[in-house]
Amino acid sequence: MIAAVQDQQPATQSLLPERVPRHVGIIMDGNGRWAKARGLPRTEGHRQGTENLRRVIKACVEFGVPILTIYAFSTENWRRPPLEVRLLLTILETVIDRELKELHENGVRIRHIGQTDRLSPALQKKIHDACEYTKDNQRLVLNVAFNYGGRDEIIQAVREVVRAGIPADDITEEVLNQHMYTSGLPDPDLIIRTSGEIRGSNFLIWQAAYAEYYFTPIYWPDFDREQLLEAIWEYSRRTRRFGQTDEQLDIPDE
Ligand code: FPP
Numbered sequence: 001m002i003a004a005v006q007d008q009q010p011a012t013q014s015l016l017p018e019r020v021p022r023h024v025g026i027i028m029d030g031n032g033r034w035a036k037a038r039g040l041p042r043t044e045g046h047r048q049g050t051e052n053l054r055r056v057i058k059a060c061v062e063f064g065v066p067i068l069t070i071y072a073f074s075t076e077n078w079r080r081p082p083l084e085v086r087l088l089l090t091i092l093e094t095v096i097d098r099e100l101k102e103l104h105e106n107g108v109r110i111r112h113i114g115q116t117d118r119l120s121p122a123l124q125k126k127i128h129d130a131c132e133y134t135k136d137n138q139r140l141v142l143n144v145a146f147n148y149g150g151r152d153e154i155i156q157a158v159r160e161v162v163r164a165g166i167p168a169d170d171i172t173e174e175v176l177n178q179h180m181y182t183s184g185l186p187d188p189d190l191i192i193r194t195s196g197e198i199r200g201s202n203f204l205i206w207q208a209a210y211a212e213y214y215f216t217p218i219y220w221p222d223f224d225r226e227q228l229l230e231a232i233w234e235y236s237r238r239t240r241r242f243g244q245t246d247e248q249l250d251i252p253d254e
């Protein structure tokens with residue numbers, strides 16, 4: 001009985017390495033509501049959300065997750081009030097300025113996914129330099145989805161394929177994969193969304209075809225190491241069939 005109860009509780013030592021997701025995507029939602037619930041300005045929610053990102057990156061390294069993709073700014077976020085848009089752009093700049101050295105020392109490789117065209121030349125350069133500076137790091141790939149939209153990504157991939165003159169009959173999943181921002185990386189195994197919203201919001205819509213989703217009511221600033229462990233624990237106990245049957249996968253009856 002005790003063993004069975006223990007079995008229900010997440011603990012780092014009971015995570016089987018082969019059951020830890022190789023690629024986790026996170027829709028970091030709820031900064032604004034976190035702040036509102038405390039009578040604080042939204043900016044404070046984003047500040048706490050940024051602090052939390054450090055904790056979650058650290059926890060990914062601890063749990064052996066090799067790839068993390070965070071949804072930091074969507075193509076739709078430009079519709080927010082100009083002041084908030086400016087703040088979110090500034091946060092990315094500040095995070096790069098303040099955290100780059102430590103991320104690099106901890107073996108984190110930064111990649112950007114999304115369009116850079118609407119970003120200022122200074123921010124574009126900062127992003128480019130951060131990616132270059134960390135490009136040989138191998139402990140954790142941190143994909144920062146910034147000015148990112150899933151449909152937008154598919155459109156630009158199709159454009160590239162057409163421009164490359166690839167004949168229609170030669171267009172396969174592999175070909176399109178090669179033209180996605182995530183080219184060379186495995187698809188996300190687990191996508192987490194915080195704050196109680198139960199939707200995908202244009203995040204990695206091509207890559208998430210077989211992803212497991214985990215939704216939690218916890219607002220992003222409170223989604224800490226324990227919460228991540230809980231999500232990975234739940235993921236590790238799910239059966240992924242990829243369209244096949246239990247018999248094909250040799251899964252015993254319940
Ligand atoms: C959602 O909260 C969060 C965002 C729009 C992104 C902000 C993310 C951070 C500040 C973390 C670090 C970011 C970077 C750039 C590395 P919300 O404002 O949608 O919350 P609400 O739905 O409660 O209003």
